[in-house]
Every structure is written in structure tokens, then in C-alpha cells.
Amino acid sequence: MQSPNVHPLFEQYVRSETRRQFFRRGGNALGTAALASLGLPLAAQGSDSGPIGGLGTLPHFPPKAKRVIYLHMVGGPSQMDLFDYKPQMNEWYDKDLPESVRNGQRLTTMTSGQTRFPIAPSKYKFAQHGQCGMWLSELLPETAKVVDDMCFVRSMHTEAINHEPAITLMQTGNMVTGRPCIGSWMSYGLGSLNSNLPTFVVMVAQPTNTEQIQAISARLWSSGCLPGEHAGVSFRSSGDPILYINNPAGVPSEVRRKTLDGLKTLNEMNFRAVGDPEIHTRIQQYELAFRMQSSVPELTSIASEPESTFELYGQEAKKPGSYANSVLLARRMVERDVRFVQVYLNNWDHHGNVNGRLPSQCKDVDRANYGLITDLKARGLLDSTLIIWGGEFGRTIYSQGGVSRDNYGRDHHPRCFTMWMAGGGIKGGVIHGETDDFSYNIVKDPVHIHDFHATILHLLGIDHERLSFRNQGLDLKLTGVEPAKVVQPLLA
Numbered sequence: 001m002q003s004p005n006v007h008p009l010f011e012q013y014v015r016s017e018t019r020r021q022f023f024r025r026g027g028n029a030l031g032t033a034a035l036a037s038l039g040l041p042l043a044a045q046g047s048d049s050g051p052i053g054g055l056g057t058l059p060h061f062p063p064k065a066k067r068v069i070y071l072h073m074v075g076g077p078s079q080m081d082l083f084d085y086k087p088q089m090n091e092w093y094d095k096d097l098p099e100s101v102r103n104g105q106r107l108t109t110m111t112s113g114q115t116r117f118p119i120a121p122s123k124y125k126f127a128q129h130g131q132c133g134m135w136l137s138e139l140l141p142e143t144a145k146v147v148d149d150m151c152f153v154r155s156m157h158t159e160a161i162n163h164e165p166a167i168t169l170m171q172t173g174n175m176v177t178g179r180p181c182i183g184s185w186m187s188y189g190l191g192s193l194n195s196n197l198p199t200f201v202v203m204v205a206q207p208t209n210t211e212q213i214q215a216i217s218a219r220l221w222s223s224g225c226l227p228g229e230h231a232g233v234s235f236r237s238s239g240d241p242i243l244y245i246n247n248p249a250g251v252p253s254e255v256r257r258k259t260l261d262g263l264k265t266l267n268e269m270n271f272r273a274v275g276d277p278e279i280h281t282r283i284q285q286y287e288l289a290f291r292m293q294s295s296v297p298e299l300t301s302i303a304s305e306p307e308s309t310f311e312l313y314g315q316e317a318k319k320p321g322s323y324a325n326s327v328l329l330a331r332r333m334v335e336r337d338v339r340f341v342q343v344y345l346n347n348w349d350h351h352g353n354v355n356g357r358l359p360s361q362c363k364d365v366d367r368a369n370y371g372l373i374t375d376l377k378a379r380g381l382l383d384s385t386l387i388i389w390g391g392e393f394g395r396t397i398y399s400q401g402g403v404s405r406d407n408y409g410r411d412h413h414p415r416c417f418t419m420w421m422a423g424g425g426i427k428g429g430v431i432h433g434e435t436d437d438f439s440y441n442i443v444k445d446p447v448h449i450h451d452f453h454a455t456i457l458h459l460l461g462i463d464h465e466r467l468s469f470r471n472q473g474l475d476l477k478l479t480g481v482e483p484a485k486v487v488q489p490l491l492a
Contacts, residue, residue: 053199054191059461064425064492065386066193067334068186068456069341069372071327073365074167074214075349076417078395078410080439081122081358083418084154085135088437089121089397093405097398101440108161110351110400111411117398119438120408123355132429139362142370148429149373149382150422151490155433155442158393158414158449163214163349166392166414171220173453173478180224180469182456183340185478187230188223189467190460193337196295198233200340201333205323206237207347209360216344225471228281232342235329237321241300242292253293260286299332313371316364324368331375334385348391351400352409365389373422386424386459393417397438416442419452425459427492450484458486 080086097117111117125138130147143150160166165175172179180188183200192199202221207213221232235241247256264283271279302309302318302325309328310317317324323345330341345364350357369389376382394417395410402408416435422428434444454464457478464484468475 051191051193052195053187055189058189058467060463060466061461063459063461064384065423065459066384067337067339067341068182068386068388068424068460069327069330069334069343070182071343071345071365071369071387071389072167072170073348073361073389073391074216074344074346075163075212076166076391076393076395076412077348077361078122078350078354078358079154079416079418080395080397081124081354082137082140082362083135083152083420084416084435084439085126086122086397086437086439087126089119092119092438093121094118094403097438097440101436101438103441105415106161108412111396111398114400117396118403119397120399120403120410123406123408130429132431134429134431137362139359140366142366146370146373146422149377150420150428151426151430151432152418152420153432153447153452153487153490154416154418154435155444155446156390156394156417156419156449156452157442157446158417160393161412161414163392163412166412167220169449170392172224173450173480177219178222178224179476180226180230180478181221181232182453182478183221183232183342184223184226184230185457185467186340186460188226188469189462190339193339196291197299197333197336197338198292199338200230200232200342201338202232202234202342203237203326203329203344204234205326205343205345205364206321207323207345207361208364209347209357211347211353211357212349212351213346214349216346220344221342225476226469227277229284232340235300237325241296246293295336299336300329302328302332309375312375314367317368317371323364324371327368327372331372331381334376334381335379350395350410353407354409355407376423382423384424386426386456387422388419388456389421390419391417394439397440413440415440421490425492426490430490432487432489445489447487448484450479450482451487453479454484455487455490459491 095118097119126135128134129136129144132148134147134152136144136147158166158169160169160175168177169175171181187199204216218234221234223231233242240246247253263286267279267283313324313328316322317328319325326343330343333341347357348361372387373382376385394413396413400409400411416439432445433442433447435441436443457464457467464477464479468477
């Protein structure tokens with residue numbers, strides 16, 4: 001028999017729920033309280049009044065960085081052609097990689113059938129730059145001007161040897177799909193600094209050369225088991241920046257507002273009856289979408305930028321969807337206190353034709369990266385904005401297939417690769433970690449991906465051991481269950 005004054009949908013939910021669901025349902029009282037904040041006037045939700053949402057216990061200590069721009073080079077840039085100078089390899093040209101160096105390391109199916117592994121020295125010239133003396137490839141002349149603002153980690157390593165698990169591990173801390181990504185953890189833990197824009201934005205830039213494109217799935221910016229409101233919002237390079245952000249033809253803003261008010265009332269009734277936290281997410285998404293109708297067009301329009309901006313980032317910054325344009329938009333976003341901006345750039349998977357592809361890839365990023373660091377520094381934003389650049393693994397010193405002095409290909413290499421960071425509490429002019437003469441094994445100061453994640457969280461004022469989310473009886477963390485450490489030498 002149905003109980004009096006109880007919604008039948010709620011009674012059915014209660015009768016079918018498990019013991020674990022019952023105890024979890026008690027936590028939804030917080031969600032009900034959070035609904036009330038949606039009715040606040042926008043003036044009360046601005047960045048001046050502090051973070052919106054997030055966990056009340058964070059940050060654990062004063063942060064060095066408030067915002068992050070993460071530039072992920074999909075495919076794995078070749079460290080020995082860009083950052084890890086190995087002049088000794090010229091004497092090893094076309095000789096086989098010694099087994100004592102490879103030491104039984106597993107290979108991808110793309111080179112495991114090769115009868116030999118001929119050494120391919122980098123064809124590019126290197127020179128030292130800045131007071132730190134960082135050796136940099138001739139392909140990065142603009143980046144060379146700001147090396148003293150950057151920190152290079154030449155001893156990154158991972159367990160993943162193929163793209164999908166490697167990118168997933170780099171973005172979520174686990175090779176298994178379905179875990180929250182870094183941007184979602186930031187949104188969940190620290191909340192928003194601007195109620196009119198997403199906390200976490202994703203852009204997929206278009207490379208000039210499209211010879212070998214890897215799949216980039218939206219699951220990489222999924223919130224996983226975290227509430228759906230913490231997923232990344234994808235900005236498009238053509239048409240509306242966000243799908244359906246504009247009203248349909250003939251629907252004025254007043255009608256849309258009235259419609260959303262009605263939907264909000266119905267959703268609040270449903271939330272109180274059923275207690276499903278995803279209803280709360282739906283309400284927030286509707287409200288944020290309405291506010292973004294005015295904020296996003298202003299954000300993505302670069303017409304107001306002076307010509308000096310394009311002299312700094314390069315004229316490619318005027319081209320929608322280019323890497324330079326995406327990086328310029330990232331600067332505009334962090335200016336407006338977007339917490340986390342993720343930019344993906346494809347075509348770094350150099351199994352062949354390094355000579356034909358790597359120069360164009362570097363041309364896409366070199367001026368733009370210099371421009372971003374220089375621009376943020378001039379605006380007083382670099383100290384509070386952490387920039388991260390790198391891929392999911394490195395490349396092999398031996399060639400995939402044939403080898404010549406002028407051209408070669410490189411397979412995936414998880415044992416060592418290079419990433420760099422700048423701003424946001426990072427010590428400029430640092431060169432951390434060393435590899436052997438073959439750029440194959442780490443010989444000093446290894447940095448695992450979990451250590452890298454722990455360091456990022458530390459810069460944001462978060463103790464990685466204390467940021468977790470309970471899911472299916474487990475307390476999930478970005479850094480996983482194995483020991484991870486903050487890499488102190490990288491910190492200012």
C-alpha cells in the first residue's frame with residue numbers, strides 16, 4: 001500500500017535501493033542546499049566573492065597556482081629531436097641498439113617484427129640557451145627565448161606503450177577508462193572562479209600537417225564517477241563555440257528564461273522526490289548555458305585584440321582552430337578565471353617521415369608557446385597560471401623501418417620522455433632528470449606520471465593523498481594507490 005503524502009516515484013526508489021544506496025542518499029542534503037545557490041544574483045556569484053562550489057576543505061594550504069593551461073601533444077613528441085640532446089649518437093648511426101640498453105623492453109607490434117634496431121641520430125642542430133644552458137633543437141627558436149621561465153623534466157616515464165592507455169593514464173591517472181580527468185578533479189575540489197563560464201574548458205586544435213592523426217575521444221575530459229557538472233566543456237573552432245548555445249530562430253531570450261525557470265521548478269520537485277544527484281547537474285548545466293549565451297561570444301571573439309597580440313603569437317592566431325588561436329583563447333579564458341583549460345594538438349606520432357612532419361608541428365607550437373608565456377608574464381598572470389606542455393610518452397632512438405641521415409621514423413617509448421612547465425609556482429630555468437646516451441633509460445631523478453600529478457595538485461594547494469572520491473566502496477584518487485611524491489626541485 002502506498003504511504004500517504006509520499007511521491008510514488010520516491011517510494012519505488014526507496015523499495016528498490018540497496019543498503020549502500022540508502023546511506024549514500026543521506027549525502028544528498030548537501031545537493032539540496034547547493035540548489036539554492038542557483039537562485040543567487042550573478043553579482044553574488046562572481047570571482048570577487050571567492051570560489052563557487054568545490055570542497056570546503058580545499059585548498060589544504062596556500063596555492064601557488066589558481067589556474068592551469070594544459071597543452072597535450074597527442075602522439076608523443078620526439079624528445080631526442082627537441083629537448084634531450086645526444087650528440088654521441090652520431091657515432092652510432094645505423095648501428096644496432098645494444099641489447100644491454102634495450103634490456104628486454106617490450107615493443108609495440110609496429111617494430112617487434114624488425115630484425116634489427118638501427119640507431120637514428122637526430123638530424124637537427126642543438127644549441128644552449130638562457131642562463132640555465134638548456135640544449136634546445138633548432139626547430140624551437142622562439143621557445144629558446146624563454147627557457148629561463150620554463151622547467152624541463154627530461155625523466156618522465158610511464159608503463160603504457162600504446163596511445164589509448166597512455167593518454168588515459170596521463171589525463172586520469174589510470175590506464176582504465178572511466179576515471180575522472182585532471183580538469184574534473186580541479187572543478188570538483190576547487191570549484192569555479194567565474195559563474196558565467198565553465199570551470200573546465202577543452203579545445204582540440206587542428207595541426208597544419210595531418211599525415212597521422214590519432215583519435216581524441218571526449219572520454220578524456222569526462223568527469224568519470226564525479227558528478228557530471230565537472231566534465232569538460234568542449235569549445236568548437238567553427239560555427240557556434242558551443243553546440244546549441246544560441247536560441248532557436250524566433251525564440252527571444254525572455255522566452256528562453258521563462259522556459260528554463262519552468263524546467264528548474266520541475267527538476268527541483270523531481271530532485272526532492274527522487275534524490276538523484278544528476279538532476280542537480282542538469283539544473284546547473286541549464287543555468288550555466290543560459291549565462292554563457294552572453295559571456296562565451298565575447299570570450300571567443302578576438303576582434304578586440306590589438307595587432308601586437310598577433311605579432312606576439314603569430315598571424316596563425318587569427319585562424320580559428322589553429323594551435324596559436326587555441327592558445328590565445330586559453331589566455332583569454334584564464335584572464336576571465338576559467339580554472340582549467342585543456343588544449344589537444346594531434347599528429348605527434350612520428351613512426352615515419354620525421355623530416356617531413358616534425359618541422360611543421362614545431363612551427364605550429366613554437367611561436368604560440370613563446371607568445372603565451374610572454375603574454376601571461378606581461379599581464380601579471382604567469383605567477384598564478386600553471387602551463388603544462390607534453391605528450392603521453394616519448395620516441396625510440398632506433399628507427400622504425402629504414403633509416404637515413406636525413407629521414408627516419410621513431411616508435412613509441414615509455415621509459416623516458418620530456419615535458420615542460422612554466423608559471424604557477426614552478427622554478428624557472430630548471431633542467432630536471434637525466435637519461436643515458438641513447439635517450440632510452442633514465443639515469444637520474446626519474447619522475448613517474450603519478451609524481452607529476454602529485455606535483456600539479458601541490459601547486460594548486462592540494463595534498464594529493466587527501467583529495468578522493470568514494471565510488472563503489474573505493475576512495476579514488478588522481479594519483480592512485482601506489483606511493484607518489486611531489487617533485488620538490490621543480491618548485492619555486
